Amino acid sequence: MFLSACYNAPDPGKAGGGGPGMLAGAPAQSFELRRTDGRTDSLARHRGQVVLLNIWATWCPPCQEEMPALQRFARENAGKVVVLGVDQGESAAAAGGYAREHGVTFPILLDEQQQYGRTYAALGMPTSVIVGRDGRVVKGVDGAMTIEQMRAAVAPALAAAAPQRAHGASI
Amino acid sequence: MLAQDLYPTTPLYHTWQYALALTIALVVVLAYANGARRGEDGVAGRRVLVSAAGAAVIVVAGLASGLLGPDTASVVGTPGTVVPVPALGSAAFFGPADAGALVRGTAGVTLRRRNAAEIVVAPSGRRLVGESLVYLEPRPAAYVEAFDAHGARLTVTQPTSASFLSPVLLFRDHQRIGAFDVPFDTFAAPARHRVVRAIYFTPEQLRTFTHADALDAAHPALVVTASNDTGKQLGIALLASGRTVELGGVRVRATIGTYPALTVAAAPATWALLAGIALFLAGIVWSALGARGGGAVRAEPQPPNPPQPQRA
Numbered sequence: 363m364f365l366s367a368c369y370n371a372p373d374p375g376k377a378g379g380g381g382p383g384m385l386a387g388a389p390a391q392s393f394e395l396r397r398t399d400g401r402t403d404s405l406a407r408h409r410g411q412v413v414l415l416n417i418w419a420t421w422c423p424p425c426q427e428e429m430p431a432l433q434r435f436a437r438e439n440a441g442k443v444v445v446l447g448v449d450q451g452e453s454a455a456a457a458g459g460y461a462r463e464h465g466v467t468f469p470i471l472l473d474e475q476q477q478y479g480r481t482y483a484a485l486g487m488p489t490s491v492i493v494g495r496d497g498r499v500v501k502g503v504d505g506a507m508t509i510e511q512m513r514a515a516v517a518p519a520l521a522a523a524a525p526q527r528a529h530g531a532s533i
Numbered sequence: 534m535l536a537q538d539l540y541p542t543t544p545l546y547h548t549w550q551y552a553l554a555l556t557i558a559l560v561v562v563l564a565y566a567n568g569a570r571r572g573e574d575g576v577a578g579r580r581v582l583v584s585a586a587g588a589a590v591i592v593v594a595g596l597a598s599g600l601l602g603p604d605t606a607s608v609v610g611t612p613g614t615v616v617p618v619p620a621l622g623s624a625a626f627f628g629p630a631d632a633g634a635l636v637r638g639t640a641g642v643t644l645r646r647r648n649a650a651e652i653v654v655a656p657s658g659r660r661l662v663g664e665s666l667v668y669l670e671p672r673p674a675a676y677v678e679a680f681d682a683h684g685a686r687l688t689v690t691q692p693t694s695a696s697f698l699s700p701v702l703l704f705r706d707h708q709r710i711g712a713f714d715v716p717f718d719t720f721a722a723p724a725r726h727r728v729v730r731a732i733y734f735t736p737e738q739l740r741t742f743t744h745a746d747a748l749d750a751a752h753p754a755l756v757v758t759a760s761n762d763t764g765k766q767l768g769i770a771l772l773a774s775g776r777t778v779e780l781g782g783v784r785v786r787a788t789i790g791t792y793p794a795l796t797v798a799a800a801p802a803t804w805a806l807l808a809g810i811a812l813f814l815a816g817i818v819w820s821a822l823g824a825r826g827g828g829a830v831r832a833e834p835q836p837p838n839p840p841q842p843q844r845a
Contacts, residue, residue: 417698419688421724450698451679451688452724474686475631479698480613486697 382482382489382502390493391481395448395471398458403471405446405493412519413444413493414512417479419452420460425488428506429464435512436468443516446471448478450487494519552599559592580820587812594805598664601799607670608795609703611696612640618797621662622646625795630701632676635790636774642669642795656793666800671791673733675702675755679722680777680784687722687783703792704733713738727767727783732756742771753789 390413392406405413416432418425436445445468449457454472461470473479482491485504492500492515500519507515566585569578610616610627618625623644630640644652644662652667654660659668677700679687689700704716710732717732733755734742740750755772759780767781774789 419724421688451686451700453685455685456724476689476698476700477629480629480696483614483696484698 382484382491382499382504385483385491385499385502388499390491390497390499393473393477393481395473395477396454398449398454398461398470398472401469403446403469408444408446408493409497410495411444412442412495412516413446414516415446415448415478415482415491415493417448417450417473417482417484417489417491418487419450420456421452422487424506428488429466431507431509431512433464433466433468435509439516442520445469448473450479451476490515492516492519494522496522552596555592555596555599559589559596562588562592577820581816583819584813584816587809587814587816589809590805590812591801591809594801594809598799598801601664605796605798608797609672609705610642610795611694611699611703612701612792613699614696615645618644618795620797621665621667623652623662627793627795630674630676630792632788632790635674635676635701635788635792638671638791638793640792642793654795661800661803664799664802666798668796669793670796672794673704673716673753674790674792675704675718675731675733675774676700676788676790677702677720677729677731678786679720679725679727679729680786681725682779682782682784684784687724690721690723691719692721693719701792702731702787704731708732722783725781725783726762727781728760729780729783729785730758730760731772731787732758733789755787755789757785757787759783759785 390405392404394402394404394406397403405415414432414435416428418429420426432445432447436443439445447461447466447468447470449470450473452472452474457470457472460466471478479487479489482489482502488506490503490507490512492502494500500522501515503511503515562585566582566589569582569585572579606620608616608618608625610625612627612630614627616625616627617623621644623646626643626645628634628640628642634640638656641656642654644654644660644667646652652660652662654667654669656669656671659666661667677689679689681687688698690697691699691702694703700720702718702720704718706718707714707716709715713734715732715734715738717730719728719730721728733753735753736750739754752774754774756769757772757778757780758769759767761767761781768779770778770780772778772785772787774787777784777786779785
């Protein structure tokens with residue numbers, strides 16, 4: 363169980379605990395990474411757009427279960443929401459191969475140093491982070507979401523007016 | 534009291550014996566001051582009252598920090614996480630660290646307080662926060678990476694850590710091996726269903742290993758073991774910093790260094806110490822100058838003897 367777990371036990375009382383939900387309102391940190399298609403990408407490059415950042419890995423069963431819904435969500439919200447998959451600690455061959463095999467068309471970033479996973483307080487995988495147009499975290503979600511939950515998660519960010527000028531954001 | 538600032542983690546400062554010793558010292562200082570105030574030691578004694586006041590300030594500051602200050606505590610945080618520190622009314626943000634930062638020991642900690650400025654605690658610095666002295670103490674740490682047999686990267690997880698996806702091991706637990714009490718940590722490579730246990734050995738401990746000749750005995754190293762889903766042991770190896778070993782079909786590389794823990798200790802307030810020392814020295818100097826000048830420290834002139842009656 364320990365080996366195949368995609369999660370540790372969330373313990374709000376534990377030092378450093380709290381998960382990505384506690385990041386709501388904070389500036390979203392960005393790291394420049396290589397993508398499976400060879401380009402480089404980062405959260406910062408999508409400033410001004412609503413972003414759903416999904417932290418995942420190919421070996422993670424809940425991530426595998428969530429992936430079809432995420433792909434469908436990305437397709438139906440093309441132009442409104444940017445979906446970024448951030449593979450944790452795996453090679454381009456592993457992540458790219460999985461994406462091709464499962465028809466994933468949104469960008470997959472290769473986070474070999476697991477920087478996004480660490481920074482966004484992931485208690486496990488998948489972890490999703492909704493980032494608003496102002497570059498701040500709107501919501502952090504532990505665990506796999508259904509497409510309905512994805513729609514509900516991004517709705518506040520889509521409803522929010524585009525900022526005149528963003529201050530202090532990291533992206 | 535100076536020692537209390539220089540070596541604040543000594544448990545002695547929170548004992549009743551220490552408090553009693555300080556109380557006795559304070560009583561002695563006050564008793565002397567009372568006598569001096571009444572002129573028992575003349576003008577010089579009165580001037581030394583300034584020194585007595587300085588000594589009293591220092592003793593009271595030490596007493597207050599020992600009785601009211603927090604017990605010494607070490608706060609360990611995973612890189613990139615925030616840990617509440619109730620003793621300081623703050624949250625400690627442990628800075629991110631990659632392999633290089635662990636080797637250089639450059640990671641710092643930032644204290645964030647509500648409605649107050651951030652306090653950055655650098656690896657070599659000490660900061661006073663209220664009645665507490667805070668500073669960083671380096672702890673063993675290792676940045677681990679895992680690869681499959683073909684060299685492709687594998688996800689590293691720490692299911693029992695506050696930071697699930699951190700590749701930095703902090704060796705919070707200890708185990709007994711022979712004469713040694715050694716720190717250890719574990720991480721998983723879930724894609725290959727492997728758990729790796731890493732045991733940290735200091736150079737001194739390594740020198741006692743007959744089979745550790747290949748290692749650079751000047752640096753710490755790890756003993757790593759791998760097991761599978763069922764807990765079956767799949768291999769054991771010595772792992773020096775920057776090297777890679779293969780265990781149970783997983784290649785493991787570790788970069789060994791240090792990552793700081795935040796130490797919080799009670800210490801006398803610096804301003805009180807400085808003020809007390811300044812008063813103490815000022816009183817001594819004032820008294821000494823008076824003595825050199827002559828009259829100022831002489832005993833107060835006695836009234837002339839009344840004329841003796843002439844004998845007839």
